[in-house]
Amino acid sequence: MGWFSKMFIIVITLIGSIIYHGHALSISLNDVECVSEYIANEGDIISGNFIVMDHDIFWGSDHPGIDFSVTAPDGTMAYSLKGISGEKFEFKALHHGIYKFCFHNPVSTPETVSFYIHVGHIPNEHDLAKDEHLDPINVKIAELREALESVISEQKYLKARDARHRYTNEGTRKRVVLFTMGEYILIGATSLMQVVYIRRLFSKSFAYNRV
Numbered sequence: 001m002g003w004f005s006k007m008f009i010i011v012i013t014l015i016g017s018i019i020y021h022g023h024a025l026s027i028s029l030n031d032v033e034c035v036s037e038y039i040a041n042e043g044d045i046i047s048g049n050f051i052v053m054d055h056d057i058f059w060g061s062d063h064p065g066i067d068f069s070v071t072a073p074d075g076t077m078a079y080s081l082k083g084i085s086g087e088k089f090e091f092k093a094l095h096h097g098i099y100k101f102c103f104h105n106p107v108s109t110p111e112t113v114s115f116y117i118h119v120g121h122i123p124n125e126h127d128l129a130k131d132e133h134l135d136p137i138n139v140k141i142a143e144l145r146e147a148l149e150s151v152i153s154e155q156k157y158l159k160a161r162d163a164r165h166r167y168t169n170e171g172t173r174k175r176v177v178l179f180t181m182g183e184y185i186l187i188g189a190t191s192l193m194q195v196v197y198i199r200r201l202f203s204k205s206f207a208y209n210r211v
Helices: 003-021 125-130 136-210
Strands: 022-029 032-039 045-052 066-071 077-084 086-092 097-104 111-120
Touching: 022 032, 032 111, 045 066, 045 136, 066 086, 077 086, 086 136, 097 111, 111 136
Parallel strands: none
Antiparallel strands: 022 111, 032 097, 045 086, 045 111, 066 077, 066 097
């Protein structure tokens, strides 16, 4: 097998692994919403990020933020964040099994959360000893895959932040337009009331002069 063929196989393996291990979704959060993910190997690195898309529009200074928690298969808390509008996260799986990722919104206003998760696995010496078909080049492929995935995860996080900023700017623009229209209506109503008042005032003055 030539050098080009080996590189082609490595690239295809990297792309296929990232497509298989990465998950992105949008969650409508009213109270508590959870997403489950099966982790096949102990020691796998679980990473990802989330962004509250409408944070800048509907959140006031008294908003407590949303809570994020990860529950391990044995029921223990594997990771948690409290009172935030978005963050990147990363931790090591201490057990294999189903992990539950939950978001809690303490207020009644619905939120839209953009959520991305990735499960990374790099073979170690124990895996090499168990699998005779697993050679060091597979380990290098896994390391390159995880390095590429970290770049993709960062891009998704920045893209979600950019989308939130655009959403915020659009909402701000609409509010400015509505405020301006309301201001014009108020000024017009005030001017009309002044004209009516002045006309009535002059009308009374003429009435007094006739007497």
